[in-house]
Amino acid sequence: MNDIYQILEEDGILPIVNIQDASKAKALLNAYCKAGIRAMEVTLRSEAALSAIQAIANSKMPMNIGAGTVLTVDECKRSLKHGATFMVTPCLNEKVVRFCLDHSVPVIPGCSTATEIFRALELGINVIKFFPAKNLGGLDTVKALLGPFEKMNPKFMPTGGINEASIEEYAPIPNVIALAGSWLAPRNLLLNNDFQGIEEIALRSLRAWRENRRILAGE
Ligand code: 3PG
Numbered sequence: 001m002n003d004i005y006q007i008l009e010e011d012g013i014l015p016i017v018n019i020q021d022a023s024k025a026k027a028l029l030n031a032y033c034k035a036g037i038r039a040m041e042v043t044l045r046s047e048a049a050l051s052a053i054q055a056i057a058n059s060k061m062p063m064n065i066g067a068g069t070v071l072t073v074d075e076c077k078r079s080l081k082h083g084a085t086f087m088v089t090p091c092l093n094e095k096v097v098r099f100c101l102d103h104s105v106p107v108i109p110g111c112s113t114a115t116e117i118f119r120a121l122e123l124g125i126n127v128i129k130f131f132p133a134k135n136l137g138g139l140d141t142v143k144a145l146l147g148p149f150e151k152m153n154p155k156f157m158p159t160g161g162i163n164e165a166s167i168e169e170y171a172p173i174p175n176v177i178a179l180a181g182s183w184l185a186p187r188n189l190l191l192n193n194d195f196q197g198i199e200e201i202a203l204r205s206l207r208a209w210r211e212n213r214r215i216l217a218g219e
Contacts, residue, residue, distance in 0.1 A: 004064050004086045004106045005127055005155075007038045008178040012171060012209030014157065015040045015184035015202070016068055022051035024190060026059060031195040033061050035202035041088050041180065043068040044075055050082045057083020066108075073099045080105065088180070090131060092116045097123055108157055112136055114145060117154060127155045127177055134161025139169050146175055164205055171212035179209075 008014060015032060019025060019042055032040055042053050044067055056065045066086040067079030073095050076087055086106040089096055093109065100107035101124060110131040111117045120128050130142060137144075142156055155177040158170060162181040170176045184205060189197045 004039060004066070005177065007064060008127070008157065009155075011036075011038055011206060012167070012178050012213060013037065013184060013202075013205045014066075014178055014180035016159070016180050016182045017042045017052075017185040017190075018045055018182060018187070019043075019048050019052045019185075019190070020046050022048040022055060024193070025052040025055040027193065027195045028185065028190070028198065029056050029059055029061055029063055031199040032202055033063060035199045036206055037184075037202050038062060039064040039066065039086075041066040041068040042084075044071075044079065045069050050078060053079060053084050054082040057085075070096055072096065076100065076105070088129060090129075092120055094119075094123065097125060101125075110159070114148070117145060117149060121149065121152045121154055126153070127157060129180065130156045130158045132160025133158035136160075138166075139173070142170075142173065142176065146173075150175075164201065164208065167205060167208040168212050171209050 042049050053065055056063055065084055066088055067084040068088040070076050070087045070089045076096055076099055087100055088108045090110040092111050097107055097109050108127050108129045109120055109125060110129040111120050112131055117128055155175055157178050157180050159180040162179045163183040170179055184202055
């Protein structure tokens, strides 16, 4: 398996897909692959989610498929059985985190406070989903939290209320590994089967990350 953390940092964006119809999974996957995206998350919030994960995992396309909204160890196990290769959770559920660490499954747990971030780092987690980023004050809060934890080198994946315009703001921050969100799989475009539209958003977002990250590398 590819290193999901390295891929996230290079691509800089992680689509969060709330899929209602698993038959759309392949067209969506094609759109992302054509754009050059190498990781996506399907949230366990619908009946269709596990079938969609399975369809993507079985496709042999160059895609790292993650399960999102993972709340229990059982959901984690079922996602793995269906082919998911990494887990994203909305909160710091230590049972899920420990299961993933024990089974070498990459996991990105959600944290929204300094206490949770510290606990996640203590458990051996390095990449943290900062959620819900926009409601918690966005980049200003990320910067404030980086101060005391900098020596532990946390990497944040801000999520929640992120959109294309957020990329320019967050990408120059070295400890922001990537941005995740449903702006890359808008409900109306999915409903209308507008996979061309989804591919265009993905392309623009990837380009925006690369351009704004370059500033960081001093290029
Ligand atoms: C999640 O599932 O992590 C969030 O609901 C995504 O938030 P967004 O829809 O604002 O991107």
